[in-house]
Amino acid sequence: xxxxxxxxxxxxxxxxxxxxxxxxxxxxxxxxxxxxxxxxxxxxxxxxxxxxxxxxxxxxxxxxxxxxxxxxxxxxxxxxxxxxxxxxxxxxxxxxxxxxxxxxxxxxxxxxxxxxxxxxxxxxxxxxxxxxxxxxxxxxxxxxxxxxxxxxxxxxxxxxxxxxxxxxxxxxxxxxxxxxxxxxxxxxxxxxxxxxxxxxxxxxxxxxxxxxxxxxxxxxxxxxxxxxxxxxxxxxxxxxxxxxxxxxxxxxxxxxxxxxxxxxxxxxxxxxxxxxxxxxxxxxxxxxxxxxxxxxxxxxxxxxxxxxxxxxxxxxxxxxxxxxxxxxxxxxxxxxxxxxxxxxxxxxxxxxxxxx
Amino acid sequence: xxxxxxxxxxxxxxxxxxxxxxxxxxxxxxxxxxxxxxxxxxxxxxxxxxxxxxxxxxxxxxxxxxxxxxxxxxxxxxxxxxxxxxxxxxxxxxxxxxxxxxxxxxxxxxxxxxxxxxxxxxxxxxxxxxxxxxxxxxxxxxxxxxxxxxxxxxxxxxxxxxxxxxxxxxxxxxxxxxxxxxxxxxxxxxxxxxxxxxxxxxxxxxxxxxxxxxxxxxxxxxxxxxxxxxxxxxxxxxxxxxxxxxxxxxxxxxxxxxxxxxxxxxxxxxxxxxxxxxxxxxxxxxxxxxxxxxxxxxxxxxxxxxxxxxxxxxxxxxxxxxxxxxxxxxxxxxxxxxxxxxxxxxxxxxxxxxxxxxxxxxxxxxxxxxxxxxxxxxxxxxxxxxxxxxxxxxxxxxxxxxxxxxxxxxxxxxxxxxxxxxxxxxxxxxxxxxxxxxxxxxxxxxxxxxxxxx
Numbered sequence: 047x048x049x050x051x052x053x054x055x056x057x058x059x060x061x062x063x064x065x066x067x068x069x070x071x072x073x074x075x076x077x078x079x080x081x082x083x084x085x086x087x088x089x090x091x092x093x094x095x096x097x098x099x100x101x102x103x104x105x106x107x108x109x110x111x112x113x114x115x116x117x118x119x120x121x122x123x124x125x126x127x128x129x130x131x132x133x134x135x136x137x138x139x140x141x142x143x144x145x146x147x148x149x150x151x152x153x154x155x156x157x158x159x160x161x162x163x164x165x166x167x168x169x170x171x172x173x174x175x176x177x178x179x180x181x182x183x184x185x186x187x188x189x190x191x192x193x194x195x196x197x198x199x200x201x202x203x204x205x206x207x208x209x210x211x212x213x214x215x216x217x218x219x220x221x222x223x224x225x226x227x228x229x230x231x232x233x234x235x236x237x238x239x240x241x242x243x244x245x246x247x248x249x250x251x252x253x254x255x256x257x258x259x260x261x262x263x264x265x266x267x268x269x270x271x272x273x274x275x276x277x278x279x280x281x282x283x284x285x286x287x288x289x290x291x292x293x294x295x296x297x298x299x300x301x302x303x304x305x306x307x308x309x310x311x312x313x314x315x316x317x318x319x320x321x322x323x324x325x326x327x328x329x330x331x332x333x334x335x336x337x338x339x340x341x342x343x344x345x346x347x348x349x350x351x352x353x354x355x356x357x358x359x360x361x362x363x364x365x366x367x368x369x370x371x372x373x374x375x376x377x378x379x380x381x382x383x384x385x386x387x388x389x390x391x392x393x394x395x396x397x398x399x400x401x402x
Numbered sequence: 403x404x405x406x407x408x409x410x411x412x413x414x415x416x417x418x419x420x421x422x423x424x425x426x427x428x429x430x431x432x433x434x435x436x437x438x439x440x441x442x443x444x445x446x447x448x449x450x451x452x453x454x455x456x457x458x459x460x461x462x463x464x465x466x467x468x469x470x471x472x473x474x475x476x477x478x479x480x481x482x483x484x485x486x487x488x489x490x491x492x493x494x495x496x497x498x499x500x501x502x503x504x505x506x507x508x509x510x511x512x513x514x515x516x517x518x519x520x521x522x523x524x525x526x527x528x529x530x531x532x533x534x535x536x537x538x539x540x541x542x543x544x545x546x547x548x549x550x551x552x553x554x555x556x557x558x559x560x561x562x563x564x565x566x567x568x569x570x571x572x573x574x575x576x577x578x579x580x581x582x583x584x585x586x587x588x589x590x591x592x593x594x595x596x597x598x599x600x601x602x603x604x605x606x607x608x609x610x611x612x613x614x615x616x617x618x619x620x621x622x623x624x625x626x627x628x629x630x631x632x633x634x635x636x637x638x639x640x641x642x643x644x645x646x647x648x649x650x651x652x653x654x655x656x657x658x659x660x661x662x663x664x665x666x667x668x669x670x671x672x673x674x675x676x677x678x679x680x681x682x683x684x685x686x687x688x689x690x691x692x693x694x695x696x697x698x699x700x701x702x703x704x705x706x707x708x709x710x711x712x713x714x715x716x717x718x719x720x721x722x723x724x725x726x727x728x729x730x731x732x733x734x735x736x737x738x739x740x741x742x743x744x745x746x747x748x749x750x751x752x753x754x755x756x757x758x759x760x761x762x763x764x765x766x767x768x769x770x771x772x773x774x775x776x777x778x779x780x781x782x783x784x785x786x787x788x789x790x791x792x793x794x795x796x797x798x799x800x801x802x803x804x805x806x807x808x809x810x811x812x813x814x815x816x817x818x819x820x821x822x823x824x825x826x827x828x829x830x831x832x833x834x835x836x837x838x839x840x841x842x843x844x845x846x847x848x849x850x851x852x853x854x855x856x
Contacts, residue, residue, distance in 0.1 A: 063678060063702070229824045233759055235722045235746060235816075242831045249835060267843050300720075 055227055062303065088126045089158045091118075092178070096166040099173045099376075107382055111176070115183035122180065123293045130180055131288025131302075132327035133240070135160040136273070137280040167331045171338040175321065175331060176377030181290050182321055184306065185313035186360065192314045197357055204258030210315055214251045217311040221248055224304050238301030239279075239286045243272070243324055244308035250323050251315045258316070262362065265323050266373070273326035289320070317360040321375070332372050339395050342369045342381065348388035355380035355389060364389075417452035417786050419459065424788035425476035427459070429812050430805040432473060432480070447489075448544075449728070449782040450795050450803070453496040455503050455519045459786050461795050462505050462519070463803060464490020470507055470515070472522060475786065475793070475805055482522030487511035488539050491778065492595060497547035499525065499578045506552055506577075508542025514554055514573075516580060526580035530554070530573055536562035543595035544641075546607065552577045553607050553621070557592040572596060572609055574621065586626045588617055594779075599644040601629075601666050608666070610638040610654060618669060630669035635660065639779045640684035640728065645694055645710050653696050653710070655681025661698050661706075663713055673713030678702030679724075683779060688731030690716075690738050690755055697754065699725025699742050707757060719757035722746030727782035734760070734792060734808060741783045741794050748816050749783050749796050751808060763814040766800030 095118050102110040122130050129135075142156030163174045175182055189196070192213075199207060221244065228234075234241075250265060279286050289305035312319045321328050344367040355364045363373035364380045367388060381389045419425075450463035459475040466489045474481045488510030495506045496519060503519035512533070516525040531540060540558040547553075552575045559568035570593035574583040589611030598607045604622040606629060611617070614634035620627040636658035645651040650666035657680045663672040679702035686697045687710060694710035701724040707716040723746030730741050731754060738754035743765065751760045783796035792808045806812050 225824070225828070232720055233722060233762075234824055235748075237722060237746065242828070245828055245831055246835050249832060253840075261844065263848050264843055264846065267846065268839070271839065 059231075059300075089162060091121050091126060092159060092162045095178045096162070096170070096173060099177045099378075100170065104382070107378060111377060114177050115180075115186070118178045119180045119183060119293075129288070129291055129294040130159065130178075131291040131294065132179075132181055132325050133276050133286050133288035134291060135163065135327055136276045136330065137285060139164075140277065140280040163331070164334045167334040167338065169339055171340045171376045172328075172331045172335045172374065173376045175328060176375035179321075179327075180293070181288070181309060181325070182318065182375065184290065184310050185318050185320055188310040189313045189317045189360065193317070196315075196317055200362070201353075201357070204254075204262075206256050211255055214248070214255060214315050217308070217315070218248050218252070220311065221245070221304070221308055224307075228300055228304065232300055234301065237285050237287050239284075240289055240291075240305040241301050244289070244305045244312075247308060247312050247319060247324055251312050251319060254316060262322070268323050269325055269329040272324050273329045276326045318375075322361055322373075335376075336371070339393050340376070341371065341392055341394060342374060342376075342378075343390055343392045344369060345388050345390070348386045350386055350388075352385060354383045354385065358383050417454065417459070417784070419454065419786070419788035419791075421788075424791045425459065427475055427786060427788065427791045427793045427805065427807060428478055429807055429814075430473075430475070430478050430803075431813075432471075432803040432805070433801050434467060434469075434471075447491055447778065447781045447799075448797065449493040450784050450797060451494045451496050451505070452784055452786050452795065453503055453505075453519060459788070460519060461784075461786075461803075461805070462494045462496065462507070463781075463797055464492075464494065464507060464509070465797065465803075466491075468509070468511075470494065470505070470509075470517075471803070472505070472519070473803070473805075475795075481520075482517075484515065484517055484522055484524075486513065486515065492542065492544040493781070495545040495547050495552075497552070497577060504577075506545040506547060506554075508545060508554055508556065510539040510542065512537075512540040512542065512556065512558060514542065514545065514552070514575065514580065516552075516577075525578075528575055528580035528582065530556045530571070530585075531558040534560055534562075534565055536560050536565060541592055543593065546596045546598055547577065548598050548605060548621075550577050551575065551583065551621070552580075553596045553598065555588065555593045555596055555609055570611055572607065572619065572626070574626070584624075584626060586619065586628075589613055589615060594638065594641040597641045597644050599646050599650055599666060601650050606666070608642045608644065608652060610634070610640070610642060612637055612639065614638050614656060616642060616652070616654060616664070616669070618666070632664055632669045632671075634658070634662065639682040643685040643687050643696065645687050645696075647694075651710060653685040653687070653698070655683070655685060655698055655700075657682055659700065659702070661685060661696070661708070663696070663710070675706070675708055675713050675715065677704065677706060683726060683782065684728040686729040686731050686740075688738055688740070688754055695754070697729040697731065697740055699727060699729055699744075701725070703744070705729060705740070705742055705752065705757065707754070717757040719752055719759070721750060722748065726780045730783055730785050732785040732787045732792070735789075741785055741796075743781075743783050743796055749794060749804075749806070751794060761808065762816040763794070763804070763806050763812060764816045765796055765804055765806075765814065766798045766802060 098114050138156040139160035142153045145153035287302050289309045292299035292302035309320045349367045358379045361373050361375055363370045381391055448464050450461045452461050461473045461475055464470045468486050468489055470484045470490055472482045486509035490509050497504055504525055505517050505519045508514045512531045513527050513529045515527045537560045540556050543555040545552050545554040554573050557570040569587055570589040570591055571585050572588050573585045588609050592612040594610040596607045596609050604620050607619045607621050609617050616632040618629040620629050634656045636656045638656050642652040642654040652664040652666050655661045659679050660674050660676045661681055662674045665672055677700035679700055681698055681700045688695050696708045696710045699705050704718045704720050705725050706718045721744045723744040725742055725744050727743035732739055740752045740754045743749045747766055748762045749765045750762045753760050781797050783794050786793045790809050794806045797803045
């Protein structure tokens with residue numbers, strides 16, 4: 047590598063590192079339990095974010111949803127010291143459960159965030175995915191750039207597109223070049239294994255350029271594999287940091303940053319690609335929300351089959367009014383866009399209809 | 403007889419065995435943990451001290467089990483231990499009384515102890531602070547042995563309504579009897595371990611208060627005399643590192659993230675450099691190409707190397723976690739080397755010339771992480787430098803004290819990835835995904851759609 051290029055890249059990296067190292071607005075936990083890492087503000091913030099979807103007015107609901115996502119990112123990146131990474135939450139839950147009875151404060155700290163999310167998902171459905179998750183929000187925001195293009199591709203049955211091939215190859219090129227730079231300058235650990243998830247994500251993007259229609263549903267099973275790998279790693283004591291993890295710590299984490307950028311760029315080609323195929327936490331939430339009290343229901347007598355709900359859903363959980371609760375992120379875009387109010391958010395506290 | 407460096411308590415540079423045939427040092431994961439459900443507090447937070455006692459290399463370290471352990475590294479056995487009434491959070495110092503090696507250490511029970519290094523016989527013990535019914539545990543830092551005197555700092559507090567008081571003291575004790583010579587209040591808060599150097603022929607002790615006030619105290623007379631003070635920009639946890647010579651210098655990091663070089667005579671700032679996050683432990687001084695170099699770890703995951711004289715940046719090495727330890731400088735087959743511990747659960751050996759990782763060990767993750775980073779000074783590795791028998795010694799939070807040979811096989815040698823292995827693993831992951839996982843997922847067939855369910 048020429049020296050000028052090396053110096054330039056080093057300067058860029060130094061700049062990013064300096065941004066990461068001073069990312070928090072506070073030195074210590076604002077509502078920290080004395081002498082511990084336990085930050086009570088995390089639970090409070092998460093609780094608030096989880097309640098907002100229940101109270102916002104239907105009018106301009108999508109505006110409030112985006113506001114909620116941005117607010118969530120800001121508070122977790124700039125203020126509190128708890129990671130909302132999808133790998134970390136599974137690992138933390140396991141760690142917290144194993145500490146109960148020995149170090150209860152530590153158990154509380156590790157369990158607080160995942161338990162809050164799981165419990166709110168069990169009661170109110172997978173609102174976390176659609177309203178709070180920073181990884182999901184990142185994909186949604188980057189996906190807006192190619193939103194129209196992807197909606198057209200979806201309507202056309204995800205036919206092969208040369209333009210998309212060029213885009214995916216460009217993203218792959220960025221990944222390989224970045225890896226080459228990091229491999230020459232950094233030390234890598236098991237913790238940095240999120241780069242393998244990024245690699246698989248890019249392979250999936252490439253494959254689905256040709257086989258999206260046939261393989262989309264099948265590849266969603268990879269989330270189960272992803273979940274079990276993270277659980278096995280947690281049991282084995284390996285700490286694999288998630289994409290977006292770098293945003294929650296006060297230090298520069300190059301592997302996590304690379305993974306985050308890759309997730310964001312891959313979402314240009316396939317909307318919510320991480321959530322669809324690789325997010326282990328999505329699988330856990332999907333399972334937890336099977337018996338939730340809030341569900342989307344379609345009144346097919348009202349439905350005029352306009353296809354707007356199919357069009358608007360980023361994760362293809364809705365097709366002509368049929369809603370797949372296993373895939374639904376509860377973003378409520380389909381409810382808001384339906385011109386005849388055929389899709390409704392219904393509450394059922396009697397526990398009927400689990401999993402449907 | 404070689405003693406661990408007295409220059410800097412948290413930076414116990416290599417204890418050197420010059421013998422052509424040094425005793426064989428085997429890998430050792432020493433622990434006192436039993437098969438109990440509840441771990442009772444062996445985590446070693448203090449750095450070890452190393453000394454050659456009766457021809458045998460020994461390591462001394464204390465832990466949260468209130469005990470000082472003395473390990474015979476060649477025989478691979480614990481030779482003696484001493485239980486105190488409080489956790490031992492600072493490294494001991496090894497000195498000699500009438501040519502007999504003695505271990506001096508402080509415990510949170512407000513006392514300093516002196517034991518014969520060979521068999522642990524108690525020479526003396528001294529309670530530094532008068533007890534009150536409501537006094538809390540004290541922080542007694544690493545002692546400094548100089549001539550016939552032992553210098554030790556102690557922070558004690560009493561939060562009761564009637565006696566509310568907190569003070570950080572510097573004590574001077576008679577080395578052979580423990581008799582108190584004098585004491586001086588340094589700060590109304592915690593203080594770091596003392597370091598010392600001859601400045602213009604006078605022995606001067608330097609103590610940094612947690613609040614950032616660095617004091618230089620002339621101890622060459624009967625009564626201590628404060629020479630100068632320097633206010634650091636933020637909290638200070640470590641001790642100043644001293645570079646002796648024609649122009650003695652001090653190097654001290656702070657939680658503001660900067661390292662400052664001071665003139666040891668006047669306390670004037672010579673240079674300062676900034677890291678990306680806290681520098682909470684002590685810096686370490688080594689020599690590369692005849693020039694003194696300052697090494698320091700930071701919570702921004704990096705180890706930094708600066709030229710000591712003018713602060714010119716030489717290199718930095720990014721590791722996988724906060725570098726909480728003080729580096730220790732030593733030589734590996736004549737090449738300058740460095741060892742540091744990081745919160746990525748690894749202890750590293752770096753090439754001190756360019757910062758490249760020579761080897762690393764997985765030394766375990768914390769079992770106690772209820773204590774916030776930055777509240778206490780965590781331990782640092784030390785080195786027994788003995789040719790091919792060179793070993794890194796480090797206490798870990800996981801209840802083990804590790805003796806790790808630098809050469810040969812080590813069970814804990816970490817598989818930190820080289821550039822080539824990184825690419826190999828990327829290819830392996832791609833291969834496994836495309837040839838195994840993907841076909842299985844495809845063969846399993848389509849997932850039932852909601853329409854079909856209904």
